[in-house]
Amino acid sequence: MAHGETVHHAEEEYTSTGLNHRKLLMWVFLSSDCLFFGALIATYMVYRGQSVVGPYPIDIIDIPVTTISTFVLLCSSFAMVQALAATNANNQRGIQIWLLVTAFMGLIFISFQAYEFNAFRAEGLLISTNLFGSTFFTLTGFHGAHVTLGIVWLLGLYWVARKGRLGPRTALDVEICGLYWHFVDIVWIIIFTLLYLIGGFDTGPAAIGGPAPALMGSLV
């Protein structure tokens, strides 16, 4: 590959928006995915504090453990931008390593989630147990599905990279995957704040807005 191509990219086709169509499509999809997650988050918030049987969030939500898995997901976003930087710099080894690291951290995150779901099940919370279970598992489950899809995508890219087919010319392939991956990260930022940091202390309905309205009531 010629050196001159590392910064500027050839084969830029003409489009009426001046934007690459694949990248544009990705952003349109992410934009619509906001609506998808918005609806699921709204459902969780609407039914928050309305379960009539336990376990309630405070009984089972483990904030320290989830904070660790949140750190891991944030790290994976950093690895992802490094993978893109390596692609733009045509650093073949870097591409492969960073893609693998990103996928691996995604896998750790998913393992944490599997552990969490299993612990909840052991405590008696199933998707059918109460409103908390239904809305919690639906929301975090769909997020987990997004992460899983991202991991498959990353491993696919790694496969392509091993064949030496990723580089400045094909950097868009990595960039678009990165957009998706970072989006999954920002969705988690919101879920982590609402369901864990704020909602993790919710007790049964007897106490929501009861014990300390100032703490919990401000977001019901």
Place this chain on the structure above:
Amino acid sequence: MTSQPEAGHSRHPTFKQYVVVAIILFVITAVEFVIIFPDYKLGPATVPTLIILSMVKFATVIFFYMHLKFDPKLLTWIFLSGLALGTVVTFSLLFLFSSVGATPQPRDYARDNAVPYVEHGTEEDKPSSGTPPETVPETPDQSAPEPTTGDGGPGDTALLAMGQEIFTGAGGCSACHTIEGITAGLVGPDLTHIGTDASGRISGVSAEDYLTESIRNPEAFVAEGVDRAIAGLMLTALTANLSDQQVDGLVQFLLAQR
């Protein structure tokens, strides 16, 4: 090559910028954790603070990691319009399902029908709660010598009634504590048998002193081996406004929970 703007391949942040962004995200997450664990440290400001912090993280990721800051503005508008729609949908649903005008309000319904959550493994503890309320005649017995003298000694039924009133009402205790048949809070320890349990909590400290201290100064110590005895949830400020007599009433009321 066309003369188009370098769509999709505009400047990317440098390595150093990426590292700085990563550090910012880390620090914010750590701060969020510290703010809420093991207890909310900022009082009423906690929830707004958390929301603002997460919005900062959100913006940092989309503008730097997803390099919207460096890309054509159209992409930002496309994404923000979806985000805005999603937010509007969220708040509309919250509003539609909120209690405006609804009777009974959904949350009231839930509260009236809620079943306290019994954690796993507590089945074995059941026998103790199954014992008949032998204590009922016991309390009047003790109070027989000086009924309703108001001297604050054990067995003062007026005091005891006042204690119960504070516990279930203005004191707010019922929001966190369960006393079977009376209240069903699930945040703090179960106080159903606190009258007997209290004397064993700290050796050498009488039940009465232990309870007084637990109410007056809950932040000073935490009972060991007690379910849901989470430090820092029961704040001293909660009981700072209670008079000594009111605390006495609470203690008498709790001592009667055997």
